[in-house]
Amino acid sequence: xxxxxxxxxxxxxxxxxxxxxxxxxxxxxxxxxxxxxxxxxxxxxxxxxxxxxxxxxxxxxxxxxxxxxxxxxxxxxxxxxxxxxxxxxxxxxxxxxxxxxxxxxxxxxxx
Amino acid sequence: xxxxxxxxxxxxxxxxxxxxxxxxxxxxxxxxxxxxxxxxxxxxxxxxxxxxxxxxxxxxxxxxxxxxxxxxxxxxxxxxxxxxxxxxxxxxxxxxxxxxxxxxxxxxxxxxxxxx
Numbered sequence: 001x002x003x004x005x006x007x008x009x010x011x012x013x014x015x016x017x018x019x020x021x022x023x024x025x026x027x028x029x030x031x032x033x034x035x036x037x038x039x040x041x042x043x044x045x046x047x048x049x050x051x052x053x054x055x056x057x058x059x060x061x062x063x064x065x066x067x068x069x070x071x072x073x074x075x076x077x078x079x080x081x082x083x084x085x086x087x088x089x090x091x092x093x094x095x096x097x098x099x100x101x102x103x104x105x106x107x108x109x110x111x
Numbered sequence: 112x113x114x115x116x117x118x119x120x121x122x123x124x125x126x127x128x129x130x131x132x133x134x135x136x137x138x139x140x141x142x143x144x145x146x147x148x149x150x151x152x153x154x155x156x157x158x159x160x161x162x163x164x165x166x167x168x169x170x171x172x173x174x175x176x177x178x179x180x181x182x183x184x185x186x187x188x189x190x191x192x193x194x195x196x197x198x199x200x201x202x203x204x205x206x207x208x209x210x211x212x213x214x215x216x217x218x219x220x221x222x223x224x225x226x227x
Contacts, residue, residue, distance in 0.1 A: 002153075032215065041115075041201060041218035042154065055215070087153050089216075097142065097214060098167050101153035 001026055003090045005102035012078050012109045020105045022088030023070040031064055031071040032089040032099060035082075042087060046073065078109045114138075115219035117202050123225045126192060132222045134185040134202030143185040144216065145177060146201040154201055160185060192226045199223050 003024045010018050022031060030049045033056070034042040046056030048064035048071060056062065061074045075082055085106050089099035115136045124130050134143065142161050146154035159167035160179040174196075176188040185202055203216040 030214075034218075041220050044215040044217065047215050097161070098144075098156050098159050099216065100156070104151075104153050 002100055003088055003102040005086075005088055005105050007105060008103070009106040010108070012082075012107070014080060014109055014111055015077055016109075018075045018078060018107060020073045020075070020086050020088075020107070021070065022072070022090070022102050023068070024090050026069065026090075026092055028064075028066075028069050028090050028092060030091040031062075032091070033060075033062060033071075033073050034087045034089060034101075035084045036087065036104075037084040045086075075107070078107075080109050080111065083107055083109045115202055115204055115217050117200075117219035117222050119222060120220065121223045121225075123227065124189065124192065125227050126194075128192075129188070129190045131189065132187040132200055132202075132224075134187075134204075134219055135183055136204040136217070136219075137183055138204060138217065139182075140204035140206055140217070141182060142205045142214065143179060144203040144205075145185070145187055146203065146218075148199045148201055148221070158187075189224075192224075194226050197224055197226045 003022050006021045033046040036042040045060055046062045048054045064071045085104045087104050088102045118133045144159050145157040147157055148154045156169050157171045158177045163179045174191050178186040199221045201221045202219040205214040205216045
């Protein structure tokens with residue numbers, strides 16, 4: 001089942017902060033975050049596992065609320081290079097090691 | 112080498128053609144994936160191979176036929192495609208992992224397929 005992402009689109013000025021949310025109606029094993037620039041492949045940003053472990057970029061942080069099956073990606077002091085479409089991918093705790101991606105959040109950072 | 116390569120970058124084919132997409136990685140990953148991505152949409156999972164065996168087929172039409180000849184290579188054979196199959200086809204790889212493992216996926220640049 002596809003996770004729900006919000007907002008659908010965000011426009012920021014350089015230096016501003018943004019939060020992107022991802023929620024699922026099913027119990028999750030992990031949440032992945034990827035950024036895709038126009039015409040390019042998705043690039044891994046962050047993974048959060050059930051139980052609190054996480055791995056990702058130093059300048060990007062995220063949280064995973066297991067009770068609510070929600071994850072949030074925090075982009076602070078945004079840079080022009082942060083522009084792109086952000087996808088969360090969720091993995092169910094069923095041993096099925098495959099991701100279902102949310103519909104994406106288009107982020108545009110302006111000078 | 113932390114790269115997933117895909118060939119060709121672009122492919123135009125007719126509905127009666129047979130063609131193949133190729134994906135290669137040398138990171139020692141033992142899970143490989145095919146995704147289909149339409150414009151302004153998220154990647155949609157098609158197939159997953161784990162240790163060279165097909166582990167997930169997301170009810171993909173038989174005109175798409177995956178193949179994993181070895182742990183570094185993944186092919187997608189195409190035959191009798193429809194215009195609605197035009198999309199970006201992405202390959203990815205990851206460590207298959209066990210419990211409590213990170214299995215971030217590394218994506219290739221994709222093949223832009225147009226079916227006429």
